Amino acid sequence: MTAKSKDELLHDHNHDGVDRRGFLKCMAWAGTGAFCVMQGGVLKSYSMSQMSQVASKVTAGQLSFVQISDSHMGFNKAANPDVVGTLKAAVDKVNALSTPAEFMLHTGDITHLSKPEEFDTVDQILKSATPKDIFYVPGEHDMLNDDGKQYLERYGKNTKGAGWFSFDKKGVHFIGLVNVLNLKAGGLGTLGHDQLEWMEDDVKHLKSSTPIVVFAHIPLWSVYPEWGWGTEDSAQALAYLKKFGSVTVLNGHIHQTMQKVEGNVTFHTAASTAFPQPEPGKAPSPGPMKVPAEQLKSVLGITDVNYVHGQHALAVVDSSLA
């Protein structure tokens, strides 16, 4: 066995693309530099140290894009007094990617308090990003006080309802969802009837071989309901995606990277560009986590996603800002 094959997991007993050992290994790496890729329905995982070996083969896909999340412009507490600086560092990271990103997704909490000047600052900083197209979904911090009116004025062009939409890029179908409005006491994130109905219709006529990327702010899987880290009606949304062979779900909200594979669906959460939050249940509350200043950039980051046409491969790579 070569050194390389030790880190490739090719067992697929259920033919569902999930290997228990591979899944656990991926989980263990999450947050420290995991690289997991679906290829021909088989989950392969590599450590970041082997990235150079696989980079040319796997990551040089036909579609490369970047996810950034939770910029919280306007936040100025101890956990990060300079969210402008760290967002700029994230943009620098995006601009330095070896495979240039064609566009960016921002998975919400663009601002901390939905203030016009906070949105303006983010827009200004993101202008220096190489990818010119940026697709947004809102976080709860972007729709404070006005049920999203201002957000929709800024980013709602070509969207439906509270800001949901879909688009296609090189054969991949992207669906941006809004799960931060009309939250009920005691509950989790919510998509709501209208959005679910739209989504069912949106994917109905797609071929099952179409790779799907769903992105939304609050995780669409139950990360930690005790802290509200989940979405009430996400099961319904995922049910509409059962026929598809490759589904990648990208979320933010929890300010840390995490990955989970369930059948045909790979769930992934991105790091924040502003401040980290504790691991589920590891603190009294999910509030901003203060780390020593010199460590801050190592717990913030961007997510780089590559799709290789014909291989059903979506490679999700997290890089810290350090």
Place this chain on the structure above:
Amino acid sequence: MRRVVSTAVLLATTFGVAFAGLQAGAGNLTAAAQQKPDMTEVKIDNFSFGPAELKVAVGTTVTWTNRDDIPHTAVSTDKTFKSKVLDTDEKFSFTFSKPGTYEYFCSIHPKMTGKVVVQ
């Protein structure tokens, strides 16, 4: 033991409020109007309302103060009251003029819930 103590405190508070009410009723109208209204505080800390359940007399003003680094709200489920978004150290006050049980939550973090019982 803790339960006994807190019940005792609660009883004392209830009697105190009732006694204050009697005094106000006995005084003349001007004096009553000048008297400081009853006030109670709820602290928002670590993504929770403290105390989560509060019993107050009719006419009491409850003030919520956000002690977290993250904004929160206090919104009653029946829409009787709705704070604006409270950033760190910001406050919201509401005077309860009718008896009843008012359940409320943070509309940004709906796992945060609380209750004000007005008697």
